[in-house]
Amino acid sequence: MVVEFWGQEFKVNVLLGCVGGFLIAVISSMFGFGGGPFMVPLMTVGLRLPMFVVVGSSLLAIFFNTVMGTMRHYQFGNFDLVFFLVMFPAAILGGYIAPQIARRVSPLVVKRIAAAGLLILAMNLFGLY
Amino acid sequence: MKRYWMSLTIALAATLFMLYQNGSFAQQSQEGKPAAATEAAPAVQGQAETPQQKGVPAGEAKPEAKEAQVPLAFQVDRTALNNGGIVTITGTAPPGTPVYIEVWADQHVRASRFDSEVDKETGKRPYVLYMTYDMPAFYKILTPVEQKENLEKIKKEGSKWSYSQALKDLGADAAYSVPGKIKIERYQATLMGSIVGSRGELLPAMDEKENKRRSMQLVKARFRNPDKVFAPVVESQPDGTFVAKLNIGSGSAPGTYNIRVVAGKTPVGQVAGVENNISFPNLYFSNAGTSINLFGPFFLTLAIAIFGVLMGAGGGFILNPLLVSIWPLPHTVVAGTVMPTVMFSQASGIVNYSKIKFISWKLGVTIGLAMVLGGFIGPKLTEMITLAQYKFVFGWILVILACLMLWQTTQGYLAKHKKEQAILKEFKKRAEEAALAKASRAA
Numbered sequence: 342m343v344v345e346f347w348g349q350e351f352k353v354n355v356l357l358g359c360v361g362g363f364l365i366a367v368i369s370s371m372f373g374f375g376g377g378p379f380m381v382p383l384m385t386v387g388l389r390l391p392m393f394v395v396v397g398s399s400l401l402a403i404f405f406n407t408v409m410g411t412m413r414h415y416q417f418g419n420f421d422l423v424f425f426l427v428m429f430p431a432a433i434l435g436g437y438i439a440p441q442i443a444r445r446v447s448p449l450v451v452k453r454i455a456a457a458g459l460l461i462l463a464m465n466l467f468g469l470y
Numbered sequence: 471m472k473r474y475w476m477s478l479t480i481a482l483a484a485t486l487f488m489l490y491q492n493g494s495f496a497q498q499s500q501e502g503k504p505a506a507a508t509e510a511a512p513a514v515q516g517q518a519e520t521p522q523q524k525g526v527p528a529g530e531a532k533p534e535a536k537e538a539q540v541p542l543a544f545q546v547d548r549t550a551l552n553n554g555g556i557v558t559i560t561g562t563a564p565p566g567t568p569v570y571i572e573v574w575a576d577q578h579v580r581a582s583r584f585d586s587e588v589d590k591e592t593g594k595r596p597y598v599l600y601m602t603y604d605m606p607a608f609y610k611i612l613t614p615v616e617q618k619e620n621l622e623k624i625k626k627e628g629s630k631w632s633y634s635q636a637l638k639d640l641g642a643d644a645a646y647s648v649p650g651k652i653k654i655e656r657y658q659a660t661l662m663g664s665i666v667g668s669r670g671e672l673l674p675a676m677d678e679k680e681n682k683r684r685s686m687q688l689v690k691a692r693f694r695n696p697d698k699v700f701a702p703v704v705e706s707q708p709d710g711t712f713v714a715k716l717n718i719g720s721g722s723a724p725g726t727y728n729i730r731v732v733a734g735k736t737p738v739g740q741v742a743g744v745e746n747n748i749s750f751p752n753l754y755f756s757n758a759g760t761s762i763n764l765f766g767p768f769f770l771t772l773a774i775a776i777f778g779v780l781m782g783a784g785g786g787f788i789l790n791p792l793l794v795s796i797w798p799l800p801h802t803v804v805a806g807t808v809m810p811t812v813m814f815s816q817a818s819g820i821v822n823y824s825k826i827k828f829i830s831w832k833l834g835v836t837i838g839l840a841m842v843l844g845g846f847i848g849p850k851l852t853e854m855i856t857l858a859q860y861k862f863v864f865g866w867i868l869v870i871l872a873c874l875m876l877w878q879t880t881q882g883y884l885a886k887h888k889k890e891q892a893i894l895k896e897f898k899k900r901a902e903e904a905a906l907a908k909a910s911r912a913a
Contacts, residue, residue: 344833347897359840366844371851373805374786375812392890393897397823401834402841404820407813409845419806421757427764428771432811435775443780452875455781459872466791466865
């Protein structure tokens, strides 16, 4: 498939994109997260697309998954309204505060801290401590 | 700022729609009602009939036992609690008989268990999903203090413990009555059905005995931990008087808690009720079956949403495992509620990008269609795994994510990323200018 974006043309391996997207969608809807951090590497490394094509389009792709996953979870009675109403304003507020802080911290440091934090959390989930 | 208002409006509209669909309005007004009406006396009388009706097997032995021994009676020291507390139960039983106390909440929650273990008789895997909406939100059997050692033994078995075996080991069979009568639906799942995402075919209702056996497995699936369903706290004196301190933890469901005493095998035809009140800022999450101080999840979500944006990954990755670890929330509810939260921030992002035509719809929709399929199957699988499996797999997902994060801090990636970001900025600028030019032309 050939994708045209702002005057440039890119060849895309649709099969790899769809199979990878499908797998990411299964995992992310099963565990209830967005899936962006997996989708972006798939499209940049796997499909060899430049970042400026990926930022918007990957969001659109995972949005399909999120909408479907939300509907299915709702159908199975996994949605708790009160819980949602507690978390939703916090998520919105977080999205508003974060850009103000982002200017003052180095993304490199944040990512290193995040990696360490994720590993600690993973150890916790494995029950190692 | 505008996009936040927009997403908020969408959220409100969706919420109203869901409320309308759910009939939640009706449910909530019901929840409020019983608070006033639970003076101990009517509650005791109204429910006193039920144990007698259901105590059919024990009922035959009962008259003789009653004649021969001291009449059983018990009192509770309080009728109302505020977000949990300790209730002292005192009473007299025939000297020398072990006393068990069954406690259950009127508030119901959902419980499900997917049976895929090989059947010992036929050697086949049944693939049957057992489900109930009537599991008490709180269920506990208080056993004599002498059973403490046995309980410790059960706890040592780890996650492999069996509830029915535990009932036998602790001598608590006769005390187990309420969950045995809940309505359980079972579905025959098939491989094809699971792929399509259906629960499978509804099987005919089970007989009483089978229902009771399956209900025990559901009790374990719901409460998971032996400590949640047993407490060795009944202290009996040689003269037959007994004292038990029932601890209803903070975060338990609101509503009436029923208490019933069983001496040996004989149930007492009396049920006492204790009202547990939950007040702001504690909220009861009816689907999760637990009440939580609302500021806990609020600030956790806030902190993680901020951190998520900074590290360039959605918050869901860190939020979900923390939610299931910190609070006794079922993983299905966590997954099912975090997803819609993520959805709205994604929607606002898409709106922003589409305004400046920065989305390749062809590419996004093509991969999106494959992802819709995945999103159809995933939630079904959440239901089929246990919390332990959820945590284990999530652990590996986090390890992979951590590797991705570290990879993004390597020199090679950074050099490439810098170039990419410059191109991204350049194109974005162009896109924004084009959108602006178009807007001014239109005006």
